[in-house]
Amino acid sequence: MEAVTENLDAYVDGFLTSLSIILWSLVGSLVLGLLIAASRVSPVPPLRRFGLFWVTTFRNTPLTVVLVFCAFGLPELGFNRSFFFFGVLGLVLYTSAFVCEAVRSGINSVPAGQAEAARSLGLTFSQCLGQVVLPQALRTVVPPLGSVLIAMFKNSAVVGAFGVGGDLWSTGATLTSARGYETLPVYIGVAIGYLIITLTAGALLQVLERKVAIAR
Amino acid sequence: SGGESEEAAAEPTVAEVPEFEAGTTMAELAEQGTITVGTKFDQPGFGLENLEGDVEGFDVEIAKIIAAELGISPEKIKFVQTPSAIREEVIEGGEVDMVVATYTINDKRRERISFAGPYYEAGQQIMVAADNDEITGPDSLKENPDLTVCSVTGSTPAEQIKPYLADPGQLTLFDEYSQCADSLSNGQVDAVTTDNVILLGFVSESDGDFKLVGEQFTEEPYGVGIAKGDVAFCEFINETLAANEEAYAEAWESTAGQVEGAETPELPEPQPCS
């Protein structure tokens, strides 16, 4: 295991780079996913269809292909940004489809009777949404949304292969092939890095789930 | 995939019924009548897979010369794609009999495998867009930390450019040089660095969009990677190369040598086998 101990600083750098990919993508995919979800449940048919198109496209395309488009297709069209930007963009586009579905199914899981009861009291659309539907939807959204985001954290490893460099995944690649370390210990190190992220996130998610849990 | 090369070069004469000492790799291969060779599939001039699935290039021709001496005709060679990062592994794992893949000889690698050759002396250089006057050599990178340079994950050039960088973030890594070339052409990176001959291939393909700048700043002797400690096979390869001067020159001229400004090299002195 000296492969890991000798290169601890490389691992730490990689870990931090991965974290920053994750944080940017987290913000991006939540915002975009909510927007797409809003258009999917809006009463305006073209928006709904657009939302459906978006979800169908990005759910059915491999992340790798999305990233290829971002890293090689967009520059071909004259959009030049850093590979970090393109990597995060690809991850955000891909994840937004899953965020959208998690949010939408959360909203749909609120029994229609709850909204009917609210309307019967004379609550307006926005009161109904803010007082009754969304607070309850939030509680059902948290677990699947958490899983989607944790999956995104894991998917961030793929971004590393698209020119970003210096993240946890490509640290592994550098150590093995350029510096000639054995693959097994190096990638056990990489795996531990990701486990730290995903297991921590999983634990936080459980705490959050318990906080928002509802007695039914 | 893999496959046999077409008549890209004049085919070396295949030895009739070669005799080898029993138990050697040569005897085994000659007996078997086939050989598996690791090479690159994405490197114009050295090893590039065309749409039909055949590989073409200098490395491929070198492999054919060696195979011919074993009594193996070109169509009996199986080419396997070996990008930089997996070359040692495939040799260690016995998945290939040898690797001819712009493979720089160095001591770190010698810990895991052995090299025959070198069969070519390359050197690392820098390729930029034709209209780029800002970069004149590796030192320009240190002067301007905004410039980015691309190379391949796990390759020696990627390691060797690092001292010339002001900031590690300047280096972009992909798993194939062709991706670096794409990124250079669409402006995502400012330079690509690796061995000059590889770069020459891209320059010639680019219709004048790319150029090489500065002198070569390293020495990259290309060797044939073989199983560690197979001295007999190593010596056999060295002898074969030395004995086939004409085929060697022809191999160069029909492949990498077609690039403008490339001179036909002399076969370098072999390093001792170990």
Added chain:
Amino acid sequence: MTSRTNGEPLVRLAGINKWFGDLHVLQDIDLSIDRGEVVVVIGPSGSGKSTLCRTINRLEAIDRGEITIDGQRLPEEGKELARLRSDVGMVFQSFNLFAHKTILENVTLGPIKVRKQSKADAEKRARELLDRVGVGAQADKYPAQLSGGQQQRVAIARALAMDPKVMLFDEPTSALDPEMINEVLDVMTSLARDGMTMIVVTHEMGFARRAANRVVFMDGGRVVESAEPETFFTNPTSDRAKDFLSKILNH
């Protein structure tokens, strides 16, 4: 009972028609309910009772016809609809208490948000109403912690807190255990005695006999019979009502 009628009916349905796709669920319904009148709607499953009830506060839109409440035409949307709905109390079969709010919050939500009452006023009145329906002690619990009968009584208190002109009940007891049915029916009976105008879809014939001024029998989306309870139960005129009563009463 005619004494209760003073001029204009409180709820008036005229020529109501509604389709679900191809299904004609309400067919030319005409119905007037006077101030203080208690109408029980019965009929076989799928006959359109719930749909009828839900059109009255426009939880279902109608396709043809006109509904007026207290002389005012039922608005189709927006603030006006919300205001009108606040005057029509509704009690559902499945209670539909807000699962994320306490009992007290369930009852005060409407008064505070819709009637703009102060929190203190709303809570005071809510506690009175909860006491009246017999669940005052549960005010700080969440709905899931209450029995079905208790939940339904809270739902009634929630509707009452808006001081509605009319109350709609859609099978308020059919999701309840037998012992709890009576505690809810008792609250409803006392409401009826106090002069509340009520439209009640139910299978509880005892309640109909005891508290209703009129029984409306529906079948296949139409009002087939409409009569005083005594007349209806002892001497139904239509075959369909006879058949239905025989099925439901002979055990």
Added chain:
Amino acid sequence: MTSRTNGEPLVRLAGINKWFGDLHVLQDIDLSIDRGEVVVVIGPSGSGKSTLCRTINRLEAIDRGEITIDGQRLPEEGKELARLRSDVGMVFQSFNLFAHKTILENVTLGPIKVRKQSKADAEKRARELLDRVGVGAQADKYPAQLSGGQQQRVAIARALAMDPKVMLFDEPTSALDPEMINEVLDVMTSLARDGMTMIVVTHEMGFARRAANRVVFMDGGRVVESAEPETFFTNPTSDRAKDFLSKILNH
């Protein structure tokens, strides 16, 4: 009615105790049911009726006491338990038909897989039973395509297909629309007439009067009263039974 008793009782519960965590749901229950006897169990919600019913085929394990069926002690697990369960038919409140199988397959599954009957024999018998409960025409449909009353009658046929020695019913009609209750009760009444031994948890007092040999009243996990229906309904001895009857009968 004593004529039905020939020696040994068919089901015997002796000193049964059961806890759910801290909750003592069955307390020292002693009960014997003779061959051909029909016992109706009534009592308030939570009094342990369902639990009692479910201990008899060990869907709930007991903590103390002994249950024997036809002289044989109830096995605790494994193949012997499965064999014994196949002799005890059970009908649930929520029907629990196998949703992925047709009506016919629902009825033949047990005979084929447990009794190892041939498919042809099992189907012949299944069709007879389905005819007997009046749903023969639905044999090839799936459960979801049937009304609740029809589903419950299939569930009875499914239990009968195993030729059980005793049938357990846990509130078989309380998930049904009022119009469908009678069609199920009629099937049960005819079963009782044919001499089937039955233990029935129900709130249908009409059925208890009509078909039961004995009414067992439970409260708080204990058997509080056990008497012939006529005696029980007209002259209950315990206060709790009186209170319960008043709650449930006065509407």
Added chain:
Amino acid sequence: MSEQSVLYDAQGPRARRRTRIGTVVALVVIAALAFLAVRRLIDREQFSMERWGPLIDPGNEAFDAVWRLIGTGIVNTLTAAAVAMVLSIVLGTLIAVARLSLGRPGRIPLIGLVELCRGLPVVVLVYFGVRVLDDVGVDLSGLPGGQVLWGLILALTVYNMVIFAEVVRAGVNSLPRGQREAALATGMTNGQAMRLVLLPQAFRVMLPAIISQLVVVLKDTSLVAFIANYDELLSQGESIQRNLDNPIQTFFVIALIYVAINYTLSKLAEYIQRRQGRAGRSTVQETDDTELVAVRDGA
């Protein structure tokens, strides 16, 4: 309509007018965006026959070779995906049954395994499968298809079997308790109840989740492209565009193929569900819970 009812009231004339205006605005905005995108593509000569010809013009000299490569790619992608799917469903079901029937002590190592496999990026597992296994001397090259294929299959199986196990377990748990009890009451053993009653229903209920996981498996085969050589669809795309220098066009076609395959898979699931729906709705409410599970593990 049912989807909207929790959010929206029945529409009145004003709401209908607002919706109509919204529709027009949305259409205009979408059209404008599409126009800008197309113009950019034209500016960059992305519609030239030089770039598209080899992909869409059968007369083009490279056309046959390109589609032969793509064809091999599809076959290889489907092979890896299909084998991994079958293995992970079978193993996943076994794990689920074990987890459902074992007592607490037996369950703990299983839960540990599940957490470990789910905590790692698939790409790391694929790396272990195709590179590390080889390095530590596990030789799969004797199997039909070779080391890389089986390394990939192994990695995808390990990653997905635990997810399928969770899906199947959730499916069994979502069935009403009464289904199992009715089976036991009929005299079936625990095993019979599981096999004859619970699992068949769990699979039906979880079909959407299972299918979306199958889509994930299929997509994940492409991860091998930058780890080792296996000529699946994405790798073939890379080698085509290396020769033709038309990344946008090539990867557009590649993406389209992925979407087509995956979309067909999802539609197939819907079709099967609808057929079953006609035959008999399941005992549980299908949409919400299973969708949630599907979404949960989908990404």
